[in-house]
Amino acid sequence: MIAQPFVSPDDIRATFCTALSSMYREEVPLYGDLVQLVNDVNEVVTKSAPDFWEIGDRLRVERHGAIRLGTKSELTMIARLFKVMGMFPVGYYDLSTSGVPVHSTAFRPTTVTALEKHPFRIFTSLLRPELIPDVKLRQEIESILVERDIFHPLVRKLVDKAEKEGGLNREDSNFLVESALETFKWHDRALVDEDTYTKMKKTHPLLADVAGFKGPHINHLTPRTLDIDAVQRMMAERGIPPKMVIEGPPRRLCPILLRQTSFQALTEPVLFAGASPGENSHGSHRARFGEIESRGAALTPQGHFLYQSLMKQAGAFTPTDNNDRWQSRLSTIFSPFPDTWNDIRKQNLAYFRYTLDNSASLSLVDEGSHIDQLLDQGIVKITPIVYEDFLPASAAGIFQSNLGDHQKTTTExxxxxxxxxxxxxxxxxxxFELYADIQHQSLLEIMEITGCQVD
Structure with a gap:
């Protein structure tokens, strides 16, 4: 028998993303309405600005999802699963500084080639039990979590096989995707009784979401829009209740980092375990929602510092504000942040890819020319590198807006x-290192082709 070739991790990731999106549409129909709204807005932007730098083949498939895990062993296994899909942990986010008892990382592709093939990412949070102030409740939660297994047996088997043999064939990769979906599915039967659930929720709603159910159920998927302000305005018109404000930087000619909004978490019916076997009580749970993102340029450490200092000046959003007022306030405060790509590049505030203009003639390049000269002549052009990661404040803001009031516990x-x-x-x-490497490699290619100098 001839051995079947291995399926590339990029293809497995793409298949998984498509399957996850289909599953979530069935579970949360409002998410399907949101995707349609985003597609409508993107189509308008694409027609009006066909050369817009963010537009590309990856736009229609772009998604990010988020899950919340309960134990380190769950994180260990999810990391192995995502590795088979070509996704690796990038960035560390300590959300405890915003009163959320988790820390997080984002599993995503890391190379230019893999990102262009399919940029799917999963923001993955892990519960930090030491931040639960009630010792008895902490022990109860830990005992619940240690007893559950969130992975289908076939996932463990196929991940083992992929690690030992170096990959999976088409049949096995399809089985892996199908069985992996079990981890992300919604389960309306709680693992705990209503009293325990209420106690968890009172301490922090996230505790009830993480420890109260059979699995971590994906709590949102996020399509990417080219005009998040238009989506924010149109959500209510289409019966999709939006959160109060768009998180992240203000609207700009040169978009930076990440802007996010969402519709409010759904109230969903659940069955709580009763005092006796077979007994159940009816209740509800809020956790799953639909998020929208708009991605801009990846900023350098210097650019991040400027961004954070300006956001600090803006201060916290207050309930008396509305999104229009908040965005206007942000725009005024962000006036020191240059809003042309050339100025942003000159001040080393963002990362760019350098490419040769296809219409340029190398005969025009003078020996020893500086890269700035070639840019001014139009021989070389720059394209901002898309920010593939997350903002701790925005992530915490989305968490808080969909979890409700709770006690805030932080740690250092x-x-x-x-x-x-x-x-x-x-x-x-x-x-930062990944973006810097992409920029550096593009400069090396230009230097090799043109012989130009770079500072």
Whole structure:
């Protein structure tokens, strides 16, 4: 028998994303309405600005999802599963500083080629039990979590096989995708009784979501829009209740980083375990929602510092504000942040890919020319590198807006990241380094072609 060729991790990731999106549309019909709205808005923008830098083949398939895990062993296994899909942990996010008892990383592709094939990413949070102030409740939650297994047996078997043999054939990869969906499905039967659920929720709603159910059920998927302000306005018109404000930077000619909004979490019926076997009580749970994102340029550390200092000046959103007022306020405060790509590049605030203009003649390149000269002559052009990651404040804002009121517990310490990396079995990659490498490689190619000089 001739051995079947391995399916590329990029193809497995693409298949999984498509299957996950279909599943979530069935479970949360409002998400399908949201995707249609985003597609409608994107079509309008594409027709009016066909050369807009964000437009590309990946736009219609772009999604990110989010899950919340309960134990380090769950994180270990999910990391192995995502690795088979060509997704690796990038960025460390300590959300405890915003009163959320988790820390997070994003599993995503890391190379230009893989990102262009399919940029799907999963923002993955892990519960930090040490942040639960009630010791008795903490122990109860830990005992619940240690007893559950969120993975289908076939997932473990196929991940083992992929690791031992170096990949999976088409049949096995399809089985992996199908069985992996079980981890992300919604289960309306809680693992706990209503009293325990209420106690968890009172301490922090996220505890009830993480520890109260059979699995981590994906809590949102996120299509990418080219005009998030238009989507925010149109959501209510289409019967999709939006959150109050768009998270992240203001609207700009040169978009930066990440802007996000969402519709409010759904109230869904659940069955709680009763005091006796077979007994159940009816209740409800809020966790799953639909998010929309608009992605801009990846900023350098210098650019991030400027962004954060301006956001600090803006202060926190207050309930008396509305989105239009908030965006107007942000736009005024962000006036020191240049809004042309050339100025942003000159001030080293963002990362860019350097490419040769196809219509340019290399005969026009003077020996020893500087890269700036070639840019001014139009021989070389720059394209902003899309920000593929997340903003801690925005992530926390989305969490908070869909969890409701709760006690806020924060912590300081440096060991949490080390513990997460130990569970992951690898170090978490720094996204600044990934963007810098993409920019550097593009400059090297230009230098080799033109012989130009770079500072």
């Amino acid at each position: 310490g440096t060991s949490a990241r080390v513990e997460m990396e130990t569970a992951l079995g690898t170090t978490i990659q720094e996204y």
